[in-house]
Amino acid sequence: MRIRLDEAALRRELAGRLEDPEFRLGLRSLAADPFFVAFFLMSVSQGEGLGEAAVGMIGQEEVAGLIHDLRRQELEERGHKEQTRAVARELFPETFVGDRYRYPDALEGRPYYLSVLAMNREQLSREGRLSRLNQYLTTTFGYEVMVVLLYDAVAREIERSPTLPAETRERVVAVLDRILAEEETHLGVLEQHEALCSASRKGLSAEARLLLEALEGLTAVDYRFAARLSVDEVVEMMKGYAHPPTCRGRIEAFDLAAGAAGRS
16 A cells, blocks of 8 residues: 655654753753763664664564665664764763763663554554554654654754863764764665565465555554654653753663672
8 A cells, every 4th residue: 555645744743843842951951961962872872773673573584575775774773873882982981881881771762662662563453453564664664753853953952062072062963963864865664665565475475475465554644653653752751851960860870880889
C-alpha cells in the first residue's frame, strides 16, 4: 500500500512541539553546562547503538535483505555511536573514569528508545497491524524524525551558548551536524516501505511473504503516530534539564566511581 504522507510537512508540524517553554528552558540549561552536554552526547551514543541493532527486530533475513542500504545505515549508526562517545571523552574527561563514562546507568538513550518501542508496539497491536517488520519500520521512522528535530535544536542552542568555550561549541555542533547530514542521505523509510511492497515475492519463504503481506496493512496513521510519539517523548525527557540541580543530582546518584568505592 502506498503511504501518502508528506514527511517534510510532518516535521514542520512536530517542530512546534519543541516550542514548549519548559523544553526551551531545558535546552538552554543543557547548552550552558559541560556536565549536561557530556551526558547528552553519551545518551545519543547509547541511542545510536540501539538504532544500529534495531534491524534484529525484523528477525527475518530474507526481508532484511530486501531493505535498501541497510548495511550502510548500520555502519553509519555505529559511527555515530563511536563519534559522539569520542567527542564526549575528549572534551569532558572529568565525566569519565579511565575510559568508562561515570554515569552509564543514568543515560537516557536506552530507556527512551525502549519506551517508544513498547508504546508503538502496543498501538500497532491494538490496530491489528503488529508484525516485526511493521514495528521496525514505524519505530525507525519515528526515531529518525525525532533525531532531525532534536539534534538540530540542541546544535543550534549550543552554537549560541554563552558559557561553553568556542572550541567545545564547534566540536559538539560538528558531530551533531554530521549525524544530521547523514540522516538526510538515507533512502527514507516511506520509500523503503514502497520498495518492499513492490518487491518480488518469488522464491521467498512463507514467513517472509507473511511479513510483506502484513506490511501492506500499514497506513500513514501508523507512521504519524510513531513520529508524534517519538517527538512527544523526547520533549518530556528534555524538560528534565530545565531543573538543573534535580537533574544533576539524579545523574550523579549513579556515579560509577562512588559505587565502586562503596563496594570496596
